[in-house]
Amino acid sequence: MSPPSAVYPAEFDGYTGTTKHVKDLPVQDGKVTLQADGNKADTKLLDGFADKWETFAFNPIRESQVSRAMTRRYFKDLDVYAESDVVIVGAGSCGLSTAYVLAKARPDLKIAIIEASVSPGGGCWLGGQLFSAMVLRKPADKFLDDLGVAYEDEGNYVVVKHASYFMGTLLSRVLEMPNVKLFNATCVEDLVTRDGPTGVRVVGVVTNWTLVTQHHDEHSCMDPNTINAPLVISTTGHDGPFGAFCAKRLASMGAITLGGMRPLDMNTAEDAIVKGTREVVPGLIFGGMELSELDGSNRMGPTFGAMVLSGVKAAEEALKVWEQRHEECKE
Numbered sequence: 224m225s226p227p228s229a230v231y232p233a234e235f236d237g238y239t240g241t242t243k244h245v246k247d248l249p250v251q252d253g254k255v256t257l258q259a260d261g262n263k264a265d266t267k268l269l270d271g272f273a274d275k276w277e278t279f280a281f282n283p284i285r286e287s288q289v290s291r292a293m294t295r296r297y298f299k300d301l302d303v304y305a306e307s308d309v310v311i312v313g314a315g316s317c318g319l320s321t322a323y324v325l326a327k328a329r330p331d332l333k334i335a336i337i338e339a340s341v342s343p344g345g346g347c348w349l350g351g352q353l354f355s356a357m358v359l360r361k362p363a364d365k366f367l368d369d370l371g372v373a374y375e376d377e378g379n380y381v382v383v384k385h386a387s388y389f390m391g392t393l394l395s396r397v398l399e400m401p402n403v404k405l406f407n408a409t410c411v412e413d414l415v416t417r418d419g420p421t422g423v424r425v426v427g428v429v430t431n432w433t434l435v436t437q438h439h440d441e442h443s444c445m446d447p448n449t450i451n452a453p454l455v456i457s458t459t460g461h462d463g464p465f466g467a468f469c470a471k472r473l474a475s476m477g478a479i480t481l482g483g484m485r486p487l488d489m490n491t492a493e494d495a496i497v498k499g500t501r502e503v504v505p506g507l508i509f510g511g512m513e514l515s516e517l518d519g520s521n522r523m524g525p526t527f528g529a530m531v532l533s534g535v536k537a538a539e540e541a542l543k544v545w546e547q548r549h550e551e552c553k554e
């Protein structure tokens with residue numbers, strides 16, 4: 224079997240390409256041939272600017288055009304996604320992996336991602352202790368192959384040269400999908416629920432601008448907004464300033480008891496997170512490190528295989544639930 228196309232060629236050293244996938248780089252006698260000018264063919268379009276800077280000018284614009292270009296689209300999105308098919312809470316490595324697999328498999332589903340931070344990506348812009356490289360244990364390499372992210376194959380695990388390269392690629396793949404809307408700087412500050420004969424069912428989320436959520440104590444009334452959805456997937460990470468949000472909310476409702484994240488053990492932690500990815504109460508699926516708070520499983524530290532494969536499993540679970548119950552879930 225030939226190696227995955229995204230693996231660095233063994234003899235290749237000092238990879239300096241920026242936007243191109245390794246397999247697309249020019250190869251001569253089995254070796255990648257990078258030119259000193261960074262493969263100039265790529266810069267042809269920009270060369271059109273050469274020696275024209277004296278007469279250079281942008282096309283004219285009126286300030287209100289900029290304002291309307293943004294606000295029209297945002298308010299249309301608020302309208303369209305007020306009834307979503309799936310809401311993903313948290314745009315970290317697990318939430319975005321879930322979105323990537325689900326949105327790609329089902330372009331007919333409307334998927335809203337709610338991220339508290341201005342910058343999506345969660346803790347996945349660096350490896351451990353602010354180092355650049357990112358480790359994923361096999362078989363998570365299959366996810367990278369699908370995404371088109373290059374890595375070094377180290378046997379049982381693979382190494383992406385920079386976590387930001389992984390996250391940047393994942394984000395762009397998710398954001399280019401027409402059925403996904405990312406609402407960042409927006410916090411999920413409660414769940415929408417219904418009581419039924421079999422207990423509580425989650426049917427949406429309560430949102431607010433994160434800055435508002437952070438300042439509720441200083442103002443008397445800043446009511447939130449809502450999104451209805453038959454399925455919510457919570458991937459808010461382990462406990463922290465914002466983390467484990469839905470797990471903590473379910474615990475405060477008495478619907479579950481929190482296990483509390485246990486100390487680091489890479490080998491047990493990653494399997495437990497993937498295996499534990501599931502619908503915990505009707506309408507609410509958990510993925511990623513939020514599960515460690517729910518189930519009392521270990522943390523794994525800087526190995527990210529479980530985050531992406533928990534995302535794959537969360538997407539699969541979502542499709543199963545969707546097929547079985549979406550009409551009923553829509554009330």
Ligand code: AHZ
Binds near residue numbers: 460465
């Ligand atoms: O901002 C949070 C982050 O981007 C976001 N989030 C949290 N609460 C939210 C809320 N509303 C909206 N109430 C919220 N967004 O959720 C995202 C979680 O991303 P993460 O990277 O923290 O979690 P993950 O489970 O995707 O990845 C965990 C990565 C870790 S932690 C760890 C360890 O500590 O051992 N090891 C790994 C691999």
